[in-house]
Amino acid sequence: MxxxxxxxxxxxxxxxxxxxxxxxxxxxxxxxxxxxxxxxxxxxxxxxxxxxxxxxxxxxxxxxxxxxxxxxxxxxxxxxxxxxxxxxxxxxxxxxxxxxxxxxxxxxxxxxxxxxxxxxxxxNRARPESFAMKAYAEDGTIGRINSAQAKWIRRTGIPGFGGWFTNKDLAGGGPLIDLLHMVDLAMYLMDYPEPAYVLGQTFSDFIDDKNFKGPWGIPDAGGPTNVEAAAHGFVTFKSGQTLNLQVSWAELVKREEVSVVFQGTGAGGKIERLFGTDGLDETSIDSCELYTQEGGNSVNRSIVTEPCEDMGRSRSAANFIYTITGEEKPLNTPDQALSLMKVIDALYESAKSGKPVAC
Missing domain, CATH: 3.40.50.720 (NAD(P)-binding Rossmann-like Domain)
Structure with missing residues (x-):
């Protein structure tokens, strides 16, 4: 049934x-x-x-x-x-x-x-690249991930002005809470360590400038535009691991970049999606790589996976059904979601206080 x-x-x-x-x-x-x-x-x-x-x-x-x-x-x-x-x-x-x-x-x-x-x-946990990299994390190839860098940056990616995306009461925040995927993916590959402290800053430059509107999102409306345009932060975990994060809708960068880079004791690596035009999947290029030392040589491995135009969205939904029926294990849990939101809450609090915040 x-x-x-x-x-x-x-x-x-x-x-x-x-x-x-x-x-x-x-x-x-x-x-x-x-x-x-x-x-x-x-x-x-x-x-x-x-x-x-x-x-x-x-x-x-x-x-x-x-x-x-x-x-x-x-x-x-x-x-x-x-x-x-x-x-x-x-x-x-x-x-x-x-x-x-x-x-x-x-x-x-x-x-x-x-x-x-x-x-x-x-x-993004359900992208083919992420499945492949998680397998290397689980089989010991990567070892312990000591540090990681999570990035989702856009040059012109504000999703409309005055709609719910830019209304803090409705959205909870701007790109930090909207584009949290790479922070989540980095923590997922790190086996979701318990966060200890977060130090961060948010920036509102360009949040009212319609030159920075993205090619996707929702129509402009009459509501407030009171969220950040960019957020940068540093997370320490009780395990001793660390995470840098950079997330933005509007920031003067060369192009949109969606990536997790990490440094493990067995191998480093990167999962990346680059966009030629901000937010348009048909302009994107995906890559997945491992970095190792073999026989005294620096070796970079390119991991080839099948294309996935929807960034794992339908596969993620399928996993929900398979979890209910017992055919698969869940790709995410409420405990992990809670830990992620504690990091986001702490970064917003740190941006207000100018001090590190305990999670």
């Missing part, structure tokens, strides 16, 4: 979630959105039978719904996930997990109480 899934939110990411769920054999039975017309349009586009203007109606009319996926502005991730978990549904939620660590803790508690699966769309 296949898993029955309801989609909460009719935004663009729904296409990847739906594709992944179907790939794993699930049924997409309904789409719910406060904008019922948008839900109906999405249902028609993706061949979904039912559309609703509220999740309460969806839950009432579809009591046999097994799971939901949440694709809404960040502020609503935690309350909707908790509502769904309390209704007995498994939950797959878009990133970030919530707008702060307190919200993730509440989600985690609700999932444990309900005995249901709670996962998040950290889709």
């Amino acid at each position: 296949s898993i029955k899934v309801g989609v909460i939110g009719a935004g663009g990411m729904a296409q990847y979630h739906i594709a992944g769920f179907k790939q794993a054999g699930a049924q997409i039975v309904a789409i719910a959105d406060l904008n019922e017309a948008a839900a109906q349009a999405a249902a028609q586009k993706y061949g979904v039978a039912k559309a609703y203007g509220s999740i309460e109606t969806m839950f009432a009319e579809l009591p046999d719904l097994d799971a939901v996926t949440i694709i809404v502005p960040n502020k609503f991730h935690a309350p909707l996930a908790i509502q769904a978990l309390e209704a007995g549904k498994h939950v797959f939620c878009e990133k970030p997990p919530a707008i702060d660590a307190a919200g993730v803790q509440q989600m985690k508690d609700a999932a444990e109480k309900a005995g249901k699966t709670l996962m998040f769309n950290f889709n």
Whole structure:
């Protein structure tokens, strides 16, 4: 019997979630959105039978719904996930997990109480390059990763002005919380050590300059633009490992770069995606490399993987279904999401205080 899934939110990411769920054999039975017309349009586009203007109606009319996926502005991730978990549904939620660590803790508690699966769309863990590199981490090739550098930088990548992305109350922050994928991927390859201290700074240069608007995102709206344009930080872990991070929507760099570089005791390495035009997948180039010493020589290994245009988004969604059915282990856990959000919270606090902050 296949898993029955309801989609909460009719935004663009729904296409990847739906594709992944179907790939794993699930049924997409309904789409719910406060904008019922948008839900109906999405249902028609993706061949979904039912559309609703509220999740309460969806839950009432579809009591046999097994799971939901949440694709809404960040502020609503935690309350909707908790509502769904309390209704007995498994939950797959878009990133970030919530707008702060307190919200993730509440989600985690609700999932444990309900005995249901709670996962998040950290889709870059599901890229072919990441699967390959994680295998080298697990088989001992890389050894202990002492230090890593996580980067997602854009030159002109602000996703609209005055919409929910730039509204701190709705988004929780700017690029640090939006483009948290490489910080997560670095910590994942490092086996998610427990963070100790974070020192960081945020920058708001260019956040009101429409010359720095990206080619994707949402239309400009009349709301506030009160988040950072860039964030830089340094994380120490209780294990002694360290992480540098650089994340930006608008920063004077040569090109968009999405990468994790690390230095291990057995090998170093890099997972990277370079964009010719900010944010456009069709202009991207992926690479994956290992750096070792062999026979007195410096050897760089190029790891060849199959192309993945959607950066692992559908494969990440498929893993959620496979986790529910017991066919795969989860690619991420609530504990990891909580640890990640503690790092983000601490960096924002450090940027305000000018001092290192304990996690």
